[in-house]
Amino acid sequence: MSSLLKRGQILHGSNTQTAYEIETFLGAGTQGEVYQAKTNGQLVALKCYFPQYIKTDPNCQQRLEKAISKGNPDSNFLWPIELVFTDKTPLFGYVMPLRADHYKSIVDLMKRRIDPGFRELITACLGLVESFLHLHAKGFCYRDINFNNIFLNPQTGDILICDNDNVDVNGVSGAINGTPRFMAPELVRGDAAPCTESDLFSVSVLLFYMLMLHHPLEGKKEADIRCFDQAAMNRLYGNEPVFIFDPRDNSNYPVKGLHDNALTYWPLYPQFIRDLFIRAFTTGINDVQHGRVRENEWRNALIRLRDSMVYCACGAENFYDSEQLKEGQQQVCWSCKQPLIYPPRLRIENTIVMLNHDTRLYLHHIDKTRRFEFSQAAAQVTRHPQDPNRWGLQNLSDQSWTITLTDNTVKTVEPQRTVNLNAGIRINFGSVQAEIRV
Amino acid sequence: MSGMKRPGGELASRPLHFFWLADCSGSMYGEKIESLNYAIRSAIKPMQDVADDNPNAQVMIRAITFSTGAQWHIAEPVRVEDFKWQDVDADGVTSMGGALKLVAEQLDVSLMPERCLPPVLVMVTDGQPTDDFNAGLKSLMDKPWGKKAVRIAIGIGQDADLDVLQKFIGHNEIKPLHAHNAEDLVNYIRWASTVVLQAASSPASQVKDQVTSGVVPIPQAPEASNPDVDDVW
Ligand SMILES: Nc1ncnc2c1ncn2[C@@H]1O[C@H](COP(=O)(O)OP(=O)(O)OP(=O)(O)O)[C@@H](O)[C@H]1O
Numbered sequence: 001m002s003s004l005l006k007r008g009q010i011l012h013g014s015n016t017q018t019a020y021e022i023e024t025f026l027g028a029g030t031q032g033e034v035y036q037a038k039t040n041g042q043l044v045a046l047k048c049y050f051p052q053y054i055k056t057d058p059n060c061q062q063r064l065e066k067a068i069s070k071g072n073p074d075s076n077f078l079w080p081i082e083l084v085f086t087d088k089t090p091l092f093g094y095v096m097p098l099r100a101d102h103y104k105s106i107v108d109l110m111k112r113r114i115d116p117g118f119r120e121l122i123t124a125c126l127g128l129v130e131s132f133l134h135l136h137a138k139g140f141c142y143r144d145i146n147f148n149n150i151f152l153n154p155q156t157g158d159i160l161i162c163d164n165d166n167v168d169v170n171g172v173s174g175a176i177n178g179t180p181r182f183m184a185p186e187l188v189r190g191d192a193a194p195c196t197e198s199d200l201f202s203v204s205v206l207l208f209y210m211l212m213l214h215h216p217l218e219g220k221k222e223a224d225i226r227c228f229d230q231a232a233m234n235r236l237y238g239n240e241p242v243f244i245f246d247p248r249d250n251s252n253y254p255v256k257g258l259h260d261n262a263l264t265y266w267p268l269y270p271q272f273i274r275d276l277f278i279r280a281f282t283t284g285i286n287d288v289q290h291g292r293v294r295e296n297e298w299r300n301a302l303i304r305l306r307d308s309m310v311y312c313a314c315g316a317e318n319f320y321d322s323e324q325l326k327e328g329q330q331q332v333c334w335s336c337k338q339p340l341i342y343p344p345r346l347r348i349e350n351t352i353v354m355l356n357h358d359t360r361l362y363l364h365h366i367d368k369t370r371r372f373e374f375s376q377a378a379a380q381v382t383r384h385p386q387d388p389n390r391w392g393l394q395n396l397s398d399q400s401w402t403i404t405l406t407d408n409t410v411k412t413v414e415p416q417r418t419v420n421l422n423a424g425i426r427i428n429f430g431s432v433q434a435e436i437r438v
Numbered sequence: 439m440s441g442m443k444r445p446g447g448e449l450a451s452r453p454l455h456f457f458w459l460a461d462c463s464g465s466m467y468g469e470k471i472e473s474l475n476y477a478i479r480s481a482i483k484p485m486q487d488v489a490d491d492n493p494n495a496q497v498m499i500r501a502i503t504f505s506t507g508a509q510w511h512i513a514e515p516v517r518v519e520d521f522k523w524q525d526v527d528a529d530g531v532t533s534m535g536g537a538l539k540l541v542a543e544q545l546d547v548s549l550m551p552e553r554c555l556p557p558v559l560v561m562v563t564d565g566q567p568t569d570d571f572n573a574g575l576k577s578l579m580d581k582p583w584g585k586k587a588v589r590i591a592i593g594i595g596q597d598a599d600l601d602v603l604q605k606f607i608g609h610n611e612i613k614p615l616h617a618h619n620a621e622d623l624v625n626y627i628r629w630a631s632t633v634v635l636q637a638a639s640s641p642a643s644q645v646k647d648q649v650t651s652g653v654v655p656i657p658q659a660p661e662a663s664n665p666d667v668d669d670v671w
Pocket residue numbers: 026027028029030031032033034045078096097098099148162163642643
């Protein structure tokens with residue numbers, strides 16, 4: 001139910017004097033109400049603050065002005081475009097891009113109302129850490145990472161970050177302390193104010209939630225709590241935070257029947273992902289200043305995770321775990337429990353990309369100067385048109401590759417041509433060398 | 439997408455028991471009781487939306503009415519998705535203490551699930567208790583789940599005994615809400631059934647200087663209209 005603005009009401013932008021006409025009410029939060037508005041035939045979202053909220057957050061307008069003048073860190077942010085004011089009543093708010101309906105909240109992900117595959121899920125995680133990297137690199141701090149501010153397209157893994165009105169320059173004191181379950185322990189305890197380092201903790205919590213559908217600190221200690229009130233939360237998330245998979249302290253290990261998602265998902269991911277979470281929630285809890293896993297580490301790990309995906313014959317997505325193989329353990333599919341059969345793989349420098357029937361390589365993989373570019377495929381796995389048993393890697397880039405066969409013959413693979421997926425073939429992409437393994 | 443679902447289930451959650459305690463004494467007769475029925479009916483959808491957006495709680499609702507004696511209006515916990523409000527009538531005196539006794543019985547450790555979120559009790563009244571309020575409150579506070587409950591009170595009109603409601607709340611930082619007209623009542627009921635519900639299960643962004651009830655942090659209540667201007671009661 002809306003209370004602040006009426007359909008048809010006009011608000012004017014403070015920079016452009018643009019007239020925004022209120023159409024429908026989209027929703028309310030603790031700070032204000034959000035409406036769909038129209039300007040020159042274009043739809044935008046318009047947030048209007050509750051007057052009683054503004055009293056508790058007198059810097060709100062100034063903070064927004066700063067965000068608007070600095071501009072968005074990247075296009076995943078539904079960033080404030082300009083401030084708006086009503087004519088007579090002293091209401092104010094801001095305009096931002098409208099979120100399309102096919103973006104769903106993390107709550108939908110948690111309640112399994114959307115169920116993306118692992119690839120899309122990892123892509124969403126990657127999008128998040130890249131966006132927060134961009135935000136932090138600009139000197140901003142987000143302060144309020146939580147389920148309700150992140151949206152994803154389950155078909156593609158594209159993400160959007162909403163509610164950017166708490167964003168401020170790192171170090172500036174603000175009105176919002178964060179959302180319980182996402183707040184870093186030192187914030188829960190009241191020892192520190194939100195900053196980039198506390199955002200990093202929240203990012204790790206969010207990634208854990210997304211990948212494991214569980215909270216990293218809710219194990220036996222949570223099970224032992226009868227009434228989950230403020231005191232209990234302060235203990236669990238603030239005063240006695242113990243990672244549920246802390247290898248050196250099993251006092252908070254997940255309880256079967258209560259924390260099944262954690263027990264199901266944890267062993268399913270490769271060791272390098274588990275190691276990163278272990279660090280995020282052990283060292284990352286104890287060493288607030290220097291112990292947290294940063295976005296660039298998450299980014300590398302998530303790319304590696306996506307490149308580790310293999311399909312079992314049963315159709316389930318699994319992850320190649322080189323560390324497990326080194327220890328001589330056979331990997332079995334989480335779904336059908338049969339031993340995993342690996343497709344050919346490409347060793348690129350010191351990383352491995354699994355070459356599945358649908359694998360694509362991007363500039364990120366084959367050009368050292370274009371790391372993290374995933375917008376256009378540079379190569380794809382294809383099947384020989386006449387011989388369905390022959391698989392190859394097709395050159396979709398505009399550069400020729402030089403390949404060296406096992407007998408040291410050197411050949412050229414021009415754009416659109418394909419190299420067979422045969423063991424031992426070395427591919428020179430230019431700035432990057434790779435080798436096919438079978 | 440591979441077409442195969444990822445394993446596992448929904449995010450683990452806990453039950454949250456929500457109780458309406460509605461005054462149906464004779465003084466509520468007429469506009470007030472109609473307004474109360476209207477306000478609760480209007481709060482159902484927002485309440486369901488909040489619950490739907492909340493991955494941490496399974497919300498269960500019950501209701502007690504009190505007039506001459508107290509009785510269950512909704513005795514069996516109803517899932518919020520299925521919650522419907524049958525209108526109540528007004529007649530008799532104000533057995534508020536009896537209502538507290540009744541809810542206290544159900545908050546007994548033996549009847550509550552082992553692991554829960556703090557229960558939420560919302561009392562709506564326009565008068566003062568005609569029975570032993572203190573005995574009722576004591577029986578409630580003697581129960582661990584009663585003590586842990588988030589207690590919210592809405593007083594309707596000039597005769598509401600705000601001191602008694604303050605005692606019921608038990609935390610000085612939280613004041614009873616004083617509804618001067620039907621619109622206030624709708625706003626307060628909606629606030630109690632959405633914002634408070636949310637706060638008791640997955641608190642939203644923590645604003646500095648938020649009131650803490652001791653159980654969970656409660657965001658600000660909406661402001662009442664000016665009592666002198668349109669006090670329709
Ligand atoms: N750009 C947008 N496009 C579409 N819907 C939006 C947009 N921004 C916000 N909304 C919707 O408006 C409602 C309120 O927004 P929001 O959660 O940002 O408010 P808030 O007061 O900041 O709440 P919070 O308590 O989470 O801080 C939500 O339902 C949200 O999904």
